[in-house]
Amino acid sequence: MALLVICCIGCGRDISAAEWTLKGSLGQQLQYNDNIAMSPVSKESVVGYLLAPGFQATRKSGALDIGFQGQGDIRRYDDSRWNCDNYNLGLNNDYRVRRSIFSLNGGYTVSCSYAQQLAQTGILVPNSQSTNYRLAPSWTWQWTDRDQMILASSYSKTSYSNSLGGIASNTDIGFSGNDTYAVNLSANHLWSRRLSLNGKLVFSNIQYTGSDSSTQNLFGFQLGTNYTINHYWAVSASGGPVWVDTKQSSSGQASSLSLGSIANISLNFNGQLAKFSGGYSNSVNPSAIGQTLQTRSIFANYSYRLSRHVVLDLVSSYSRSESIGGQSTDNITSQFNRSYFTASPGIVWELEKNWRLRGSYSYSWQDYQQDNNVANINTGVSDSNLVMLSLNYSWDGIHGFPIKN
Template sequence: MYYRRKMAMLALACIGFGKDVAAAEWEVKGDLGQQLEYNDNISLNTIRKDSVAGYVLRPSLQASRKTEVLDIAFEGLGDIRRYDDSNWDCDNYSLSLNNQYKTKRSVYGLSGGYSISCSYAQQITDTGLLVPNSQSEQYRIEPSWAWQWTERDKLSLIGSYSKTSYRNSFVGVAFNNQGSLNFSGNETYAVSLGESHEWSRRLTLTGNLFYSNIKYTGFGISALNATTQNLFGFVLGGNYEIDENWSFNVGGGPVWVDGVGQNFGGVSQEQNSSVSLGSKANIDVTYDGKLTKFSAGYSNSIDPSSLGQTLQNHNVFANYSYRFTQHLLLDLSGNFSNNQSIGGGQSTGSQFDRTYFTTVAGIAWEPTRNWQLKGSYVYSWQDYQQDQNLQNLQNLRNINVGTSHSNAVMLFLNYSWDGIQRSR
């Protein structure tokens, strides 16, 4: 009830933000997707394969109201999964609001959201520890301000607050008589100051200063106490439009992490407290043609995880699509990730460092503008390598150590509702 009251207050704030002085345009539209799926090892288990077959229902609804000075948008999403093994049943729901109020030189924004999730895609991105019936709850709010300083320069100031908590959250780490390790929620405050300069019609240079405070809210055993980490750094970069089809984007900078994450082994916080150096970086190239679309690149980011550890995430990706005909489309994608704990103590070390790879091939048929039928194949591979010094400590042992893989086939049918539009 507490979180629902928060969202109600947020909705009222967004709806009442700004002054409606112009004619308004209303729009409501939605989608309904259904999917049949088979996965021969949904948990990426290294010992036995957890094969499942199931059905997925994905409804969504979007509503917006626009004037010359005020834009308000609402979106509701659902992802409901039912499998022949009910342990893997999963319900995901989210609500989000986005509001913008525009003046001659400024844009004021206020966005927020609330979600309940047990998404396995999110678990893969986060830690690679796939656990059934592990539900997270999150709410967030983000005020922003953008100011057109000069004709070529724009300043932006963005603040954000988010809180994530977990329920029924055993994660697959062996513990002795101390008990079991649970997923750790976090409470995060962040602020960033950015500037962009339009050097030419094709080249834009950017810079960003940021700070965030992450408080992990671990629970489950006495060795897990709430810990705090502070991240601060800067990123410099730019975007270059090579021609009407090709574009190139690059950015990067250092990140300092002050503090440590959760101490699984009970080593005192004071012994491990330190400042660690990480980095943020991205480089990508994009091609958008009449029949062909292509993108590839590398990104490097520092993010909080559900293990109470801040992770340095390296990611290499490539996406390709080709439209054979007006109604037939080929999609290919690949993603390689490496995750390493940063700012952790001696006892945590590299026990959750991992390498992950996935590739997807799909064919989509679009008989009309509103309907799409798509078949796809997904291959995933994961490798956990634990520090040799930790393997003999039963209260620290990651039972997912080793390599695992899975194969999945999916048949997806989606209908897009054009919705209702009104102007006054």
């Protein structure tokens, strides 16, 4: 409702002074996956077709910017059990007054949850639908020309419509949704043209849903810096501790406190023909298995322009996820440990101004482990090979400019 009110107010004022744009895109993809479920026991190969329409509408004026975007991801496979529909709607608003910027961002996502399952659990279960609502207001205050303060908050609600056929193979166990509230207070200081410093205080409350759900409070701080080395190279780093206070809702156990950490380090190169980005990340986030996971990952992305219309790229990452702050008895998953690696080389042909053809191959490997007292056929080492051929079209759209009297 708040997003709708701001949108209506913004569209109803200063229409003649506003700049607006409307853009669109359409992606299509043929793919073959020899182990879509990442199973170490029995591999299921599928052939699929993906259709991804999208649009973006923006309106900018002197004080108010409004952006609305929508994205679809529709997948059909020769095995209909794996058919998948994803839809994402988002609204971004920025209101500027003097030294302050008030922002309100929100969105609604309906997903077959494959993305969450692969990122958080490593196991893909068909016919498991997820819904996510998110709302994130924030206030940015330009204290001085070099100093900036940001107060940001967010609310996210994730739920799953299919509660059966989840992680453990010997029980009717599904994925666990959660309600997450977060508040962050951060400050940025521009030390010089090349160097900036930042700090942040973080707090979040995670309430897992389920018959024996848990509540976790995360609080901590982090310090960071951004440094531009030269015209081509830039580096950024941030990190700090985070404490996780866990309380089981119905077990009667006392709350437990554990220590985790947050860290991000990245190195970026932007040349005329080549681009590179790499780094390390350590994050603490809620997951679909009713546990808060600490995930450490390293990544490296590289692209090189072979000719005017041909680009070679490589995307790769390795991550290690572990339970932190107690385990969920609802999902009987006990301690969760998972190592995951993926590498995807590809080549892009820019056929025309708005047309791109991309051929790519993706290899994924994981080692999924749980405590020995949990019977689960999904534990073990597995891998998959995915071959993709994509054709994408981007529409420049239509534009409107201020009317001069």
